[in-house]
Amino acid sequence: MTTMTDRKNAAISRGVGMTTQIYADRAENAEIWDKDGNRYIDFAAGIAVVNTGHRHPRVVQAIKDQLDRFTHTCHQVVPYENYVSLAERLNRLVPGDFEKKTIFATTGAEAVENAVKIARHHTGRPGIVAFTGAFHGRTFMGMTLTGKVQPYKAGFGAMMPDVWHLPFPNELHGVSQADALAALDKLFKADVDPARVAAIIVEPVQGEGGFYPVPSGFMQTLRALCDDHGMLLIADEVQTGFARTGKLFAMEHHGVAADITCMAKGLGGGMPISAVTGRAEVMDGPNPGGLGGTYAGNPLGVAAAHAVLDIIEDEGLSERAERLGQRLKQRLASLRDDVPEIVDIRGPGLMNAVEFNVGAKPSPEFTNKVREEALSRGLILLTCGVYGNVIRFLPPLTVPDAVFDEALGIIEDSVRAARGAGRHQAAQDGGLMAGAQEA
Ligand SMILES: Cc1ncc(COP(=O)(O)O)c(C=O)c1O
Numbered sequence: 001m002t003t004m005t006d007r008k009n010a011a012i013s014r015g016v017g018m019t020t021q022i023y024a025d026r027a028e029n030a031e032i033w034d035k036d037g038n039r040y041i042d043f044a045a046g047i048a049v050v051n052t053g054h055r056h057p058r059v060v061q062a063i064k065d066q067l068d069r070f071t072h073t074c075h076q077v078v079p080y081e082n083y084v085s086l087a088e089r090l091n092r093l094v095p096g097d098f099e100k101k102t103i104f105a106t107t108g109a110e111a112v113e114n115a116v117k118i119a120r121h122h123t124g125r126p127g128i129v130a131f132t133g134a135f136h137g138r139t140f141m142g143m144t145l146t147g148k149v150q151p152y153k154a155g156f157g158a159m160m161p162d163v164w165h166l167p168f169p170n171e172l173h174g175v176s177q178a179d180a181l182a183a184l185d186k187l188f189k190a191d192v193d194p195a196r197v198a199a200i201i202v203e204p205v206q207g208e209g210g211f212y213p214v215p216s217g218f219m220q221t222l223r224a225l226c227d228d229h230g231m232l233l234i235a236d237e238v239q240t241g242f243a244r245t246g247k248l249f250a251m252e253h254h255g256v257a258a259d260i261t262c263m264a265k266g267l268g269g270g271m272p273i274s275a276v277t278g279r280a281e282v283m284d285g286p287n288p289g290g291l292g293g294t295y296a297g298n299p300l301g302v303a304a305a306h307a308v309l310d311i312i313e314d315e316g317l318s319e320r321a322e323r324l325g326q327r328l329k330q331r332l333a334s335l336r337d338d339v340p341e342i343v344d345i346r347g348p349g350l351m352n353a354v355e356f357n358v359g360a361k362p363s364p365e366f367t368n369k370v371r372e373e374a375l376s377r378g379l380i381l382l383t384c385g386v387y388g389n390v391i392r393f394l395p396p397l398t399v400p401d402a403v404f405d406e407a408l409g410i411i412e413d414s415v416r417a418a419r420g421a422g423r424h425q426a427a428q429d430g431g432l433m434a435g436a437q438e439a
Contacts, residue, residue, distance in 0.1 A: 004035075006104045017151070019044070019382060020375060027054035032380070041379045043395045048207070048239045048351075051266040052311045053398035059269040059307045066303035075104075075297050076289075083297045086305055093248055093309070094277040096257035101283035103276050107266035108238035109137025111274040112201070114143050114260030115260045118278065119199040119232045121285040121390075126161070129187070129231075131168040133209030133386050136201065136236055145201060145209060145268035146207060148386055157398045164192055170212050172344055172355070177218050184225070199232040199260070200225070204250035207239035209432040210385035211346065211353035211392050219254035230280065233306075238274070239351075242266030243397055246322035246349030255346060269308040275302030300403035317397040321349035324404060328352050328393060331408045332415075339415055341366050352393045355385070362387035366418055373414035380408050 004023050022034045030041045030053060045051060052059060066082075075083050087102035094100060105111050116128055130136065132147040144159040145150045147168070153159065164187055170181040188194045200222055205213045226233045234259035240250035244266060247253060251261070259282055264274035272295075276283075312318065325347065332345045332354050341363065344355040356366045367389045376379045384392045395404065 005377065018135050020380060022380070029053035029056075030403050033076040033149060039378060039401055040375075041395075041399075041410070043393050043407060044382045045396050046270065046381050047265070047382065048244060048394045049265045049268070050245055050270050051106045051397045052269045053396040054257040054270070056307070056311060056398065057297040057305075059271075059304050060312055062307035062374065063271065063300050065437060066299050069299075071299060072295070073299070074294055079202045080299060080302075082302050082306060083301070085258045086297075086302050087277075089306070090263070090275055090277045091246060094263075096259075096261075096279070098215050098257075099280040100277050101280045103272045103283065103291050104302070105264075105276070105293060106261065106272045106295050106298070106301075107137070109142040109237075110275055110293070111238060111264050111276050112136045112142050112145065112236060112278045113139055115201070115236075115278075116199070117291070118276065118283060119260060121233060121281045121290070123198040123230065123232065125196050125231075127164065127192055127196040128162065129164045129166060129184075129197055129200045131202060131206070132165050133168045133170070133206050133212070134165075134201070134203060134236075135208035136203075137238075137296045141433070145396060158316050159370075162192075162196070164197075165342045167404060168206060168209070169215050169218055169429050170210075171215070172212075177215055179222070181221065194229040196233070197229065197231050199234050199322045201234040201236055203236045203238075203240065204254065205348065205351055206242050207392075208384050210355070210387075210390045211351060213250075213325055213346065213348060214254070216254075219256045223256045234258060234262065236262045238262055242308065243317040243321050244351045244394075245347075246318055246325065247310065248318060250348065250351075267305050267308060268301045269304045269311075271298075271301040271304040273298065273305055299344070311398075312325075318349070321397045322349075324389045324395070324397070324399070325350040325352050326409075327404075328408065331412060335412060335415055339419055341419070342415075347393075350393070350395065350397055353384070353390045354393075355390045357389065360386070362389035364388035369393055369418040370414050373387065373417040374410055377410045377414060379410040379414070380409075 091100040130145040134147040136142045136145040170178045235351045260278035341356045
């Protein structure tokens with residue numbers, strides 16, 4: 001019998017990876033049901049997209065209302081009011097006590113591309129500094145800025161010129177803030193004149209790279225460096241935005257404003273829309289027609305985004321993210337005595353992660369085992385990290401308490417089961433943990 005996976009493999013490029021073989025039939029808040037009626041708790045949220053839950057009634061209503069009026073005119077041809085009012089809202093909400101302007105696009109990668117174009121145009125400089133472990137998308141500039149070779153850069157030919165990577169300060173992996181700054185100093189002496197650099201781009205919490213928050217004080221240092229050298233600071237808030245970290249934007253944890261902020265994912269509550277907001281004079285650099293796109297700021301996405309911003313405020317989702325995140329981290333911490341593979345538990349708000357080593361080495365095998373055990377118990381989890389040894393938790397911020405508690409139980413059972421499987425396998429392998437020989 002031909003399965004859906006057979007059909008998928010025959011029809012779709014293997015370059016589009018898949019974390020699960022669940023074919024979605026319907027979804028509601030933090031739950032997804034597949035074609036066979038199996039129910040899953042969704043701790044991926046479409047990779048940090050449905051922060052307001054699947055099909056939040058107010059998002060659905062906003063989309064339906066817009067659908068009944070018009071779906072597409074292209075804002076560059078026949079503009080619409082809610083595009084302007086969404087820009088006005090983001091100009092008010094994005095950190096920074098200065099006049100701002102906004103553009104819309106469709107994906108996170110496009111937001112990053114536009115931020116780079118705008119920064120280059122304003123400064124007249126080509127260079128961009130990014131960080132190892134960063135993820136900024138799969139377009140040419142996005143993948144060039146990304147600091148992870150497999151699977152994002154390998155085989156895709158020449159990267160864009162004038163992009164430089166600094167080691168991301170990460171004490172857990174032996175890189176201090178001083179190391180990162182020393183590398184920057186060396187970069188500016190050995191490789192590129194800072195007067196050639198338009199901007200530094202940073203995720204306030206690295207997403208795909210492993211859920212590592214920028215350490216306290218480092219964002220201020222970056223801000224000062226940018227100011228000293230006439231460079232712009234670009235915050236990629238594509239994954240961290242919209243209450244995920246316990247604040248509307250993760251930069252608020254640092255008390256630092258970026259010159260340009262990239263947004264996507266959570267903004268549209270499941271509709272594809274992204275945005276770039278920045279200093280008005282910077283955003284106004286490009287000539288009319290230099291920015292935009294046929295679908296940029298699609299009316300359905302714009303309508304959904306207004307509803308998302310209303311919901312975040314009315315339902316206190318930033319506070320809820322903080323509360324739930326504390327509970328998740330406490331539950332993971334309670335396992336530490338029994339599970340020596342846990343080397344770190346971290347993350348602001350409900351952008352949390354647990355990192356696993358076996359012996360002193362990162363263990364993607366153990367991590368995948370946890371993910372698989374969870375899936376077999378009906379919980380969807382994602383991994384991340386340059387070494388693939390991190391489980392990231394991204395539930396909708398609206399996840400009901402009972403469903404959240406159920407998921408915490410599954411997480412505990414899955415971590416314990418992964419240990420059990422590891423021990424069982426170790427006995428069979430004559431002392432090696434399961435999969436360790438693959439590393
Ligand atoms: C921080 C960050 N920037 C950019 C992107 C790219 O967004 P998209 O996949 O919508 O192009 C992502 C996606 O995961 C991301 O996490």
